[in-house]
Amino acid sequence: MSRWNVVRTQDGSLSFAHPVHGQACHSDSGAWLESLERYARACRLAEVSLRRERVRILDVGTGLGWNLAAALHELPPHVHVEVLCLESDPEVIRQALELHAAQGLAEQEPARSAYGRIAPLLAQALESGKAHDAQMQLRLLLGDARSTLSRAPEREFDAVFLDPFSPGVEGELWDWGFLAELAQSMTEVGILSTYTVSMGVRAGLLAAGLRLGTGPRVGRKASGTLASRSAALEPLPEALLRKLGRRVKARTGRDQGF
Numbered sequence: 001m002s003r004w005n006v007v008r009t010q011d012g013s014l015s016f017a018h019p020v021h022g023q024a025c026h027s028d029s030g031a032w033l034e035s036l037e038r039y040a041r042a043c044r045l046a047e048v049s050l051r052r053e054r055v056r057i058l059d060v061g062t063g064l065g066w067n068l069a070a071a072l073h074e075l076p077p078h079v080h081v082e083v084l085c086l087e088s089d090p091e092v093i094r095q096a097l098e099l100h101a102a103q104g105l106a107e108q109e110p111a112r113s114a115y116g117r118i119a120p121l122l123a124q125a126l127e128s129g130k131a132h133d134a135q136m137q138l139r140l141l142l143g144d145a146r147s148t149l150s151r152a153p154e155r156e157f158d159a160v161f162l163d164p165f166s167p168g169v170e171g172e173l174w175d176w177g178f179l180a181e182l183a184q185s186m187t188e189v190g191i192l193s194t195y196t197v198s199m200g201v202r203a204g205l206l207a208a209g210l211r212l213g214t215g216p217r218v219g220r221k222a223s224g225t226l227a228s229r230s231a232a233l234e235p236l237p238e239a240l241l242r243k244l245g246r247r248v249k250a251r252t253g254r255d256q257g258f
């Protein structure tokens with residue numbers, strides 16, 4: 001069993017670094033801060049909940065579960081949430097739950113309580129692949145997300161949290177084929193958020209038929225990337241879009257029209 005190494009981030013929430021390549025799961029500015037700003041808020045979960053009674057989230061690279069905790073925190077209690085979690089290593093979840101039981105994953109509120117809400121669901125899902133409480137229905141598929149995603153019965157996600165390790169370290173989930181599958185799994189106004197600003201990933205999202213937008217800056221981290229078929233997003237600079245368009249054309253032969 002490989003041991004994930006505990007990392008304390010600046011907002012007092014704990015994260016892990018990968019046991020082999022050592023990359024941290026979160027920005028050192030804060031695991032909780034990143035989950036809340038980069039994922040739950042950037043995907044406008046609170047806004048989605050105003051038009052839908054049920055919000056569907058795809059969580060790619062569930063890890064410690066911070067993005068889920070932030071999602072639950074962001075949604076009003078009457079809104080039902082369905083989450084599909086894709087994670088290749090059950091140990092990361094198991095060890096996060098152990099740490100939570102031993103000392104908690106955050107010193108401060110609201111991160112502490114938010115993780116406390118998600119922990120029993122993750123524990124149950126590790127046992128049986130699914131779990132629910134009054135608000136959330138969670139399904140956990142263990143294995144490589146490139147194959148587990150195809151086992152999802154319903155693929156109409158309002159939000160996609162795309163949070164694997166960086167493209168230079170673990171490239172597989174940034175593959176254009178997988179990005180295209182993610183795009184096909186989203187509702188018309190669904191939003192995908194990711195921390196990377198990699199040209200290759202952005203071009204892949206564009207090639208998948210999504211429009212691109214700038215994500216929020218989180219701590220010292222760059223803006224990240226948002227993508228959606230039709231939600232209004234803060235656009236990328238024209239010059240950058242043209243460059244991305246040329247990349248897509250070189251690879252697929254398709255003109256992006258800018």
Ligand SMILES: C[S@@+](CC[C@H](N)C(=O)[O-])C[C@H]1O[C@@H](n2cnc3c(N)ncnc32)[C@H](O)[C@@H]1O
Pocket residue numbers: 024025026035060061062063064065066067068086087088089092143144145146163164165170172173
């Ligand atoms: C940056 S961490 C995610 C942090 C997490 N989202 C959170 O909120 O705590 C990346 C995660 O992606 C998982 N992962 C890496 N490759 C994967 C793959 N091919 N399929 C599914 N999960 C993968 C890793 O095991 C790790 O838990």
